[in-house]
Amino acid sequence: MTARASGGVLIAALLGLVSIQAPVCAGGAAAQAPAATRQVTDAAGRVVTLPARVTRVADAWHANNALVLMLGGGDKLVATTVQAQRQPWLERLYPRIDRVPAAFDARGDVNLETLIGARPDVILMAYGGSLPKWAATADAYHIPYVLMPNTSLAGLEETARLTGQVLGEKELRVAEDYIRYFDANLRRVTAVTASLEDAQRPKVLHTASAGILTVDGRESLIDDWIRIAGGVNCAQVSGLGRPVTMEQVAAWDPDVIIVGTAPNRENRRAILDDPRWRGIEALKDGKVFVNPSGAYLWDRHSAEAALQVLWAAKTLHPDLFRDLDIEKETKAFYVRYFHYALTDSEYRSIIDAVAP
Amino acid sequence: MRAGRAAYLIAAPLALLYASLFIGRFAVPPLEVGRVLLAHVASLPHTWPDSVDIILMQIRLPRAVMALMIGAGLSASGAAFQGMFRNPLVSPDILGVTAASAFGAAVALLLSSGELELQAISFAFGILGVALTYLLARVYRTTPVLMLVLSGVVVAAFFSALLGAVKYLADPESKLPAITYWLLGSLNGISTRSMAVAVPPILLGAAGLVLLRYRLNVLAMGEEDARALGVRTEIVKGVIIVCTTLITASAVSVCGIVGWVGLVIPHWSRMVVGPDHRALVPAAMSIGATYLLFIDDVARTATAGEIPLGILTAIIGAPCFAYLLRRTRGSWR
Numbered sequence: 001m002t003a004r005a006s007g008g009v010l011i012a013a014l015l016g017l018v019s020i021q022a023p024v025c026a027g028g029a030a031a032q033a034p035a036a037t038r039q040v041t042d043a044a045g046r047v048v049t050l051p052a053r054v055t056r057v058a059d060a061w062h063a064n065n066a067l068v069l070m071l072g073g074g075d076k077l078v079a080t081t082v083q084a085q086r087q088p089w090l091e092r093l094y095p096r097i098d099r100v101p102a103a104f105d106a107r108g109d110v111n112l113e114t115l116i117g118a119r120p121d122v123i124l125m126a127y128g129g130s131l132p133k134w135a136a137t138a139d140a141y142h143i144p145y146v147l148m149p150n151t152s153l154a155g156l157e158e159t160a161r162l163t164g165q166v167l168g169e170k171e172l173r174v175a176e177d178y179i180r181y182f183d184a185n186l187r188r189v190t191a192v193t194a195s196l197e198d199a200q201r202p203k204v205l206h207t208a209s210a211g212i213l214t215v216d217g218r219e220s221l222i223d224d225w226i227r228i229a230g231g232v233n234c235a236q237v238s239g240l241g242r243p244v245t246m247e248q249v250a251a252w253d254p255d256v257i258i259v260g261t262a263p264n265r266e267n268r269r270a271i272l273d274d275p276r277w278r279g280i281e282a283l284k285d286g287k288v289f290v291n292p293s294g295a296y297l298w299d300r301h302s303a304e305a306a307l308q309v310l311w312a313a314k315t316l317h318p319d320l321f322r323d324l325d326i327e328k329e330t331k332a333f334y335v336r337y338f339h340y341a342l343t344d345s346e347y348r349s350i351i352d353a354v355a356p
Numbered sequence: 357m358r359a360g361r362a363a364y365l366i367a368a369p370l371a372l373l374y375a376s377l378f379i380g381r382f383a384v385p386p387l388e389v390g391r392v393l394l395a396h397v398a399s400l401p402h403t404w405p406d407s408v409d410i411i412l413m414q415i416r417l418p419r420a421v422m423a424l425m426i427g428a429g430l431s432a433s434g435a436a437f438q439g440m441f442r443n444p445l446v447s448p449d450i451l452g453v454t455a456a457s458a459f460g461a462a463v464a465l466l467l468s469s470g471e472l473e474l475q476a477i478s479f480a481f482g483i484l485g486v487a488l489t490y491l492l493a494r495v496y497r498t499t500p501v502l503m504l505v506l507s508g509v510v511v512a513a514f515f516s517a518l519l520g521a522v523k524y525l526a527d528p529e530s531k532l533p534a535i536t537y538w539l540l541g542s543l544n545g546i547s548t549r550s551m552a553v554a555v556p557p558i559l560l561g562a563a564g565l566v567l568l569r570y571r572l573n574v575l576a577m578g579e580e581d582a583r584a585l586g587v588r589t590e591i592v593k594g595v596i597i598v599c600t601t602l603i604t605a606s607a608v609s610v611c612g613i614v615g616w617v618g619l620v621i622p623h624w625s626r627m628v629v630g631p632d633h634r635a636l637v638p639a640a641m642s643i644g645a646t647y648l649l650f651i652d653d654v655a656r657t658a659t660a661g662e663i664p665l666g667i668l669t670a671i672i673g674a675p676c677f678a679y680l681l682r683r684t685r686g687s688w689r
Contacts, residue, residue: 062528083528106528209534213544213662236660241533243662245544246415250407251382261530263468270470276414276547279407297529 040165043127043149043158050144051121054166058120059084060104060132061148063302066295067160068124069094070303070337071174073167078118079103088355089294093338110134116141122166126150126301153224156305157182178337182306186228189313192320193230202316203234205254205282206291206299207271208241209261213249216240216260222299229312230320231256246276256289256316257282260299264290264353289315293353295338307333311351326351361629365642369424372649376420379657382411414548422546422554422610423652424645427617429558429603431644432565434618435625435636436596439576441501447619448604451504451597452511456485457608459515462522462535471545475553475609482605485511486597498590501579540664541612543652554610557602564599565637568592572633614665616673617648623680 036052058079059065065084068077074094081104084090090097103114112134115123123138127147138145148162149155157179164175204226206216216222217237226233234252237244257280259268268290271277282288292311296302310329314321327347334340342350349356377389384392388404392412395402433448441450449455460481464474492507493499519539526532571592574582579589607614625640648665651672655663 086527105524106526106532107524108528209530212534212537212542214533214537243537243542243544243664244660245381245656245662247411247656248381248660248662250411250415251380253407262527266468266470274547275549276410278414279405279410300529 040146040162042147042162043155044147046147048122048144048146050146050166054121054168056119056121057167058103058115058118058123058143060108060110060123060125061150061301063296063300064124064126064148064159064163065097066090066093067163067303068167069097069295070178071160071164071167071171073163073171076167078120079115079123082106084296087293087296089350090296092356093295093340108132110137112137116143122146124148124163124166150301151220153221153228153305153309156221156301159301160303174337178303178306181336185306185309188324189228189230189309189321193228193313193317196230198232201230201232202255202287203252203281204231204256204258204316205234205249205252206258206260207267212243213246214241214243215249216299217242221301221305222260225299225305225309225312228309229316231312231316249277250280253281255281255285256287258289258291258299258312258315260291260297262293262297262353264293290351290353292351294334294350297353303337304333365639369428369642369645369649372646372653373420373424376649376653377412377416379653380411380416381657381660384408384411418548418551419543419546419652419656420649422551423543423649425555425558426543426607426611426614427621427648428641428645429562430607430614430618430648431621431625431640432562432637433600433603434644435622435633435640436565436568436572436600437618438622439572439633439636440593440596441505442576442578444623445619447615448600449512449615449618451489451508451601452485452515453482453601453604454608454613455512455515455519456488457482457605458539458613459519459522461538461609461612462519462526465535465538466522466526466531468531471547471550472553475550478609479557479605481515482608483601485515486601486605490594490597499593537664538612539666541614541666541669542655542662542664543611544656544662546610550610554606557606561599561602561606562641564595564602566641568596568599569633569637572596572637576631576633611665614648614669616669616677617644620673620677620680621647623677623684627680627684 037049038052040048040050042048055076056078057068057073057076059068059077060081062081062083065077065080068074077100080097080100080102082102083106085097085102101114101118103111103118120143123143123145125145125147128150135145146162146166148159160175160178164172206222206226208214208216215235217235217239218233219238220240222240223233234254257271261267268288271288272283277283292298294304296304298304298308307330310324311326314324314326330347330350331342334342346356378386388408389412391400392404392409394400430448437446437448437450438444457478461474461478464477469477489504489507489511490499492510493503495503523532523535526535571587574585574587575589575592582589621644622640625636625643629635629639651668652665655665655668
């Protein structure tokens with residue numbers, strides 16, 4: 001075939017592609033608009049109209065992807081985030097996550113063509129009071145988006161409910177079951193910790209990164225689970241990942257340090273080896289712990305936050321929670337919600353926050 | 357330089373260093389500070405908790421000393437470069453050292469390297485960046501000032517782009533905030549170990565600049581005049597570049613990007629002691645050291661969190677510079 005002829009074939013093929021693609025594009029949201037719809041009220045109080053049956057979901061919130069999977073909606077994911085794909089345990093539980101286009105990058109920006117090309121029925125996103133700048137574009141393309149609260153532990157239950165509502169009835173039933181399970185865990189822990197005197201509550205420092213010392217402060221989900229687990233977040237700063245001085249940490253003098261950043265084990269070692277940390281109470285007592293990490297980081301807005309409250313309670317008050325078996329609870333959780341039976345070594349990899 | 361003025365310039369940083377040991381978020385009674393310090397030179401009964409000793413000797417003192425060294429080093433580098441390039445807008449990062457060091461540090465943070473590895477990688481990239489600039493600027497065995505400046509722009513732009521790529525790849529929950537805060541500059545990471553690595557290159561570079569300060573006067577008249585006076589300008593320029601690079605790469609490798617110090621302090625010093633580099637270089641070192649230590653004291657005590665150094669140096673530095681510009685009406689010599 002001559003070069004010209006092959007060029008002609010190529011152009012014909014391209015035209016063919018366009019003509020095949022065109023009706024599909026045109027048959028998107030606009031054509032289905034008169035079809036059955038339903039409404040969901042999101043975290044910002046917006047009433048969002050969705051197709052009655054949602055089958056294609058774009059999830060812009062890193063941590064929420066594991067929640068969608070947990071509720072049984074994994075196969076509905078058509079766009080995910082780079083960060084979600086980097087969680088080794090999410091990959092183990094749901095290998096397809098690597099083949100879902102990552103329309104959202106690590107910083108929360110979007111590749112609009114990937115997003116629109118994925119033809120989502122709805123976009124799920126975190127909401128802490130402001131919208132990402134691409135929300136206006138989603139509006140322009142008539143892609144509905146549902147905002148979910150990301151600033152507290154109570155908000156996490158609301159997020160589970162909203163995610164279930166968006167995905168469908170079957171998923172909503174799992175979400176309601178999960179919320180009951182979560183509440184039961186919260187009751188189990190607070191039944192013991194609610195009556196603790198201030199003096200019995202250890203001062204907890206939760207670190208958010210190592211290269212530069214940042215910690216997780218007040219008005220956050222992390223502060224919530226520390227309080228519920230019977231501790232006091234000693235970081236008197238507001239929000240997640242705030243930089244603080246070494247001297248300020250010494251002044252707070254935490255009784256317990258929880259290392260919440262990958263690679264957690266190495267970061268814990270760095271703290272233990274640093275002479276500047278030596279005088280701190282937590283190091284004298286050997287109370288420097290690695291925060292577990294599974295389908296997502298347990299300490300963040302992950303499905304496993306329900307386990308985090310148990311783990312934190314047992315870690316802060318081992319003698320008060322003698323009968324609480326974290327290994328048993330964790331294995332049961334993964335079977336119940338991810339339909340995955342953890343081996344002993346897999347369980348250890350989650351608790352030690354290393355790749356399986 | 358008048359003797360009285362010289363005494364002030366020597367005393368100011370030392371006095372502030374001493375004062376800095378007394379202030380901080382962790383309350384230590386002033387008398388106890390004195391006793392702890394004395395205990396390290398004489399034998400005293402140990403009446404204070406270990407934590408006080410750690411706060412003073414492992415946290416406050418290394419941090420304050422490092423602030424002095426970096427302030428002095430960056431200011432001397434700025435003064436030397438402004439003379440050598442005969443341009444008041446020049447700062448120590450003109451040859452791309454800051455951008456290259458910052459890229460090295462970001463890579464190290466991305467790879468979760470330890471503290472000393474980060475320092476080494478950042479320092480090495482700083483040196484590499486300037487080496488590239490120098491080679492790029494070399495024409496017929498000379499390095500014209502204009503070629504140096506333009507090559508510096510190219511190299512800095514290249515490493516800034518690479519830095520952007522690293523930030524794009526970084527994990528948003530842990531790595532990206534660390535890189536972002538690191539780039540804003542902070543002396544929070546200073547420990548005795550990191551100091552031991554960072555101090556020698558800074559001392560070496562600063563000593564070089566002090567020894568060359570007379571040659572700077574000659575260079576500042578223009579390269580042709582300097583050559584006519586028998587100064588081997590290529591060698592002098594080369595040594596000055598090596599000295600400033602050692603200082604700046606070392607500074608960036610321990611505390612991130614601290615802008616404005618190397619630009620503003622030389623101007624400020626010129627107002628105090630005049631344009632003669634024999635006085636200007638030591639004066640800039642003293643004023644720069646005092647200035648950065650003061651700013652770092654604010655950064656670590658003003659709030660419960662840590663205020664990034666780069667933010668404060670620019671917020672305080674920019675109005676200072678504006679004032680100086682008005683005051684001198686642009687006649688920078």
